[in-house]
Amino acid sequence: MTRTFDPTRQPEADFSLVQRQLSQGYDGHFLLVDSAVLHEKVRRFKEAMPRVHPHFAVKCNPDPGILAELYKAGAGFEIASPAELALCQAMGVPAAEVYYSNPMRAREAVEVAAKAGLQWFVIDSVSEMRKIVALKPDASFYLRLHTSNEGSVNPLSEKFGVFEEEVADMVREAVRLGADLAGATFHAGSQCLNPDNWRTGIEAAVQAFAQMRAAGLKPRLLNLGGGFPVEYASPVPTIKDIGLVINEALRAVPDEVRVMAEPGRYLVSDSTYLVCRVIGTTVRRGHPWAYLDAGLYNGLLETTTGITFNMASSRQGELVPWTIAGPTCDSLDICNRSQPLPHNLQEGDFIYVHNVGAYSNACSGHFNGFDLPKIMVV
Template sequence: MLIPFSSATAQQSTQPEVLFDTHPEVSLNFVHVQEKLLQGYDRPFLLVDRSIIRQKTRRFMNALPRVRPHYAVKANPDRQVLGTLIEEGAGFEIASIAELDLLLSLNVPAAEIFYSNPMKSRTYLKYAANMGVEWYVIDSIEELQKIVSVKSDAKMYLRIDTPNIGSDWPLAGKFGTHLADISLIIEEAVKLKADLAGITFHVGSQCRNPQNWRVGIERSIKIFTEMQQAGLEPRLLNIGGGYPVRHQKPIPSIEVIADVINEAIAELSETIQIIAEPGRYLVSDSAYFVCQVVGTATRNEKRWMYWDAGLFGGMIEVTEGLNYEILTDRTGQCVPWSIAGPTCDSVDVLMHDIMLPADIREGDMIYIPNTGAYTTAYASTFNGFPLPDVHVI
C-alpha cells in the first residue's frame, strides 16, 4: 500500500473543482507516515516534517519581500517547530505569557515578539513588560489605558475591524475596533501621550478571499493619516494571519494573495515597518495527523465510526467547516459515514455523511494530511484520553 484511499478522491470524481491557482501546494510525503507506523501505534500522533516548514517560510518571504512573518505560536507551539522557524528568520506573535516563556527559553529576543492578544490581564502585561516585550495590540480605550498604566512607553498597534468574507474560520466580532470608535481611541492616545504607533487587522483564518487584505490595508493607510494629523507617529503595519492551506476547497496561493498585498502596500513609506502573523500557512502542510478507528456501529441504518481522537483530541476545526481530507487503507465501495470522537460528550461528533469505504472497521488507521496547525495545539485530556504525540522529522 502506498497511497491510501482518500475521501477527497471520492468527491472529486463526481464533482471536479476548479482551483483558483496553478501553484503547487506541498504535503508531507506519506512514506514517512508508513515508516513511523512500522514502529507501532499506541495513540494519535502528528508527524511533522521540518523541511516543509522551511519551504513554506521561504515561499512566504519570497512572495512578500517587504513583509516579515511573525509566526502565530498558537498554531503549533512545538519546540522543534519553533526552532525551525527561528532558523528561517521568522519573528513571533503571542497570545499569552506561556508562549512568551517558550520563545524566551529558545533565546528569541523579546523585541522580536509581538503581543497580539487584544485582551491581556494586568498580571500578564506586567510580566511581558518586565521581560522586555515592546509591542502590544489594543482594540479598545480600556486596553489602551490598562497598557499605559503598566508600561507608559509601550509601543501599541490598533486592531481594526476588517471583512472576514470567505474565511473558513472567521475571527471578526470578538475583536477589532469598529471604524466609528477609532477617532476616540486616537484622541485618548494623544491625551495620555501614549505611543500608538501601528495598525493591525485579521482577515479570518483560512481566508480564501485575497480582497480582505486589500480592504484591511486601505483602511490602515487612511487611519495612518488620521493618526499623523493628531500628532502620533505611525510606523507599523501588521497585516495579521489568515493565509490559507489546501484541504478540499480551492484556495488562492500565497503568490495570488501577495499580488494583492504588494500592490496595496506599494505606496507605503519606507518608514513603515510591515509584518504579518501567519500561523496555519507556515506549519499546516508539514504534518499528517494519524489516529485509529476504535469501533464502528450501525444506528438506525446509519454507519458510525469512532476515532481515538475527536473534537477534544485535536480535530476541533471541523466545527467551523474545515474540510479535512480523510485517508484510509480500505478501498471498498463508499457509503456515507458519521464520524465521532471517543469521549462520552455528545458534542464530540466530527462529521456526517462523509463518503468513505464501507469496509472500514475497528483498528483501521486514519490519515489526515495538512494538519500541522490548530490540531495538537487544541487537544485536551478530557475524559482521560491522552494528548496526541508530536513526532518531528
C-alpha cells in the same frame, strides 16, 4: 537533505515518514510533522510578499519542535499570553522582537511581558491603552481595526477591533497620555478565501496612519494579521494570488513603515498528518459509523468550525460516506457525517488525516480521560 517541492502544488507532508514511524509500532494517536514543509511554507510566504515579515501566531501550534523549525526558517513570532512569550524566550528569541497581539490582557500578563522587554502591544480600547501605559509608559502600540471578514471560513471580527469612527478617540487618548501609538493591524478572518479583505484592511490602516500623523504621532508598523488559507478538501486562493493583492495595496504604505503579518494556519497546517485508529464501527439506520481513538478533543476540533479534512485509511475498498466520531461520550464529538472511506473499514484500521498542523494539539484536552496527541517533528 533539502527536498524539492512542485511549485504548482501545495507542499505535502511526506507519507513515507508516517509509514516509517508506524513500522516501529503504534502507541495511540499521534501528529507527524514534516519539518521540510514548514521551511517550504515560510519560503513561499516570503517569496510571495517580500516586504512582509512573517511572525508565526504561536497559538496555532505552540509545539517547541515546530517553533524551533519556523525560527530556523526565518519566521518571527506573535503571542497571546505570557506562556507563549516564554516559549519564544526559551528559543532565544529577544522579547523586543515578539508582538503581543491579544487585545485584552490581565494586568499581571502585561507586567510579565514588560519585565521581559516586550515592546509592541496591540490595543483596541482606551481602557487597555491606559492600563498598559500605567505599567509600561514607553510601550509601543498598534491599533486593531475592525475590517471585513467576508469570505473567511472562521470570521474573527466579532470579538475585537475598533470601528472606523472610533479611531479618532484612540488617537486623541494616545496624544493626551503621551503614548507611542505607532501602528495598525486587522485580521482578515481565519482560512480567508477572499484576498480583498487584506486590501480593505490595508486601506483602513493607511487612513488610520493619516489620522495619527495629523495628531503628531509617528506610524511605523503595519501588521497584516493572519488568515492565509490552506487547501483542505477544496481549492483556495494561493499565497501568490493573495500576495499580488497585498503587494499592490502596500504601494500606498510609506517605506518607513515596517510591514509584518501573523500567519498561523498557512505555515503549519500542511506539514502534519494525524495518525489514528478505528476503535469500533457500527451501522445506525443504514448509515455506517466509525469511532476513532482521536476526535474533537484530540486534534480535530476544527471539524466543528467548518474545516473538512481529507482522510485516508490503511484499507482498500470502494469508498462510501461514513460518519466519523471521536472516542468520548460527547455527542459534539462527531467529526464528519459523510467522510468517504472504504465500505469495509474495520476496527484496528489506521486513519490518516491530512493537514492537521493548525489548531490541533493547541486545542486538545484530556476530556473523558483520553490522551493529547503525541507530536513528532521529523
